[in-house]
Amino acid sequence: MDKKVVVFSQLNREILTQLEQKYEVAVVDPRQGDVNQQILKLVENADGMIGAGRLLNETNLHTAERLKVISSVSVGYDNYDLNYLNSKKIWLCNTPHVLTETTADLAFTLILSAARRVPELDRWTKGGQWKRTVATAQFGQDIHAKTLGIIGLGNIGAALAKRGHYGFGMNILYHNRHEKPESAQVFNAQYCTLPELLKKSDFIVVAVDLNTDSKALIGKDEFALMQPHAVFVNIARGSVVDENALVQALKTEQIFAAGLDVYASEPLQESELFDLSNVVTLPHIGSATAETRKKMAQLAYDNLVSVLDGTLPEATVNPLFSHN
Structure with missing residues (x-):
């Protein structure tokens, strides 16, 4: 030794x-x-x-x-x-590679949880508020047959596209530094500019590496391009997103909801995000099985x-x- x-x-x-x-x-x-x-x-x-x-x-x-x-x-x-x-x-x-499938599972968990308001309605039910048949105030959104926009079509992005295309019949859009025609063929995915993807997607997932190009990639201007019913998911790195801009987009219902596994500061102890019902916050568990x-x-x-x-x-x- x-x-x-x-x-x-x-x-x-x-x-x-x-x-x-x-x-x-x-x-x-x-x-x-x-x-x-x-x-x-x-x-x-x-x-x-x-x-x-x-x-x-x-x-x-x-x-x-x-x-x-x-x-x-x-x-x-x-x-x-x-x-x-x-x-x-x-x-x-x-x-x-060894965490690709597990992290893609987590990304779809966030999509489903945010779209169907799972944590919020779980608290609502446990709080004794379920006294009659649910009404529009508790409605979420469908996922199947919608448009999934993936920012960063690497290994995890491709695994996510597979789940969306084959599992949920989703239309796949992607933005990447370089086009990936092989993925476009397998998942019938369409390459888009970032603004185009943000405008057209019902669900937007960030799965890029953190580098000089991706830091603060999504901010106030990008959230302004998203549809009011859009669900935003970040499984990349917290610094890819302007967290203050995200908070404002959620507060003003500029977007429908968000699902987050990463943050600008970790572990996250205090945040305005904790006060919002339309965001799912997980403690960076992408590979945590x-x-x-x-x-x-x-x-x-x-x-x-x-x-x-x-x-x-x-x-x-x-x-x-x-x-x-």
Whole structure:
């Protein structure tokens, strides 16, 4: 066990055991004080890191003398300073594909919940307000045969299109940095400009990566283009949306409802969103099933081991340099 690995977040117990059998393992524990100070100390002689949900950059990594790889148990990597990692020739690995179907399931859960007002009417029923047959005040919207607009037709966007097209007979529109004719053929999907998609869609789902192009992609002007009955869903990153503009669009009923799994600040403790009945708020659970999280942890473990063994990992964010 001549190599050391730092675990910087909660990790599947079986995967942690695998690590402990192969490497010297140090675990960051928030109960033991300042996390960044723990990281600074633990990475001094670490070869690898594995985990998710921490900001990792020069501030808490500058003591790392021999760090070769950070293996993230996630697809997104906006919390890692990629430029710094590249400058230090530190591999950054992630876990794409294994969470695609689970996250697409969650996106459709938000569509259904927001359109049929599930959380709101659940509270209404439990509050003893169901005293007679429901009236128009409790009506929601149909999903089948409507138009689904997907912003970002990557793996998750395509899985969502599949569900909409084959499961609900929906008309599929999409906006992407590049057209994807293969998806257009499979799902009978039509490429649109962003304004066109926003104007025509009954349901709008954001499934883009967070980058310089997508930050604040949806704001006041974009909500103004949406139809009054539109349902807006965000499963991408909170920073893709101007949250204040979304709150105003919901308050003024500029749009019908929203379903959110991500926010500008997480974990979300206080927000005007909590005061609104026409928004479903989930705590960033896109991949949060036992089966999928285990698959993600296993892939992250495999990526870590590959780099430390001197071979190419299955999934890497920055394949900019080769092993020495």
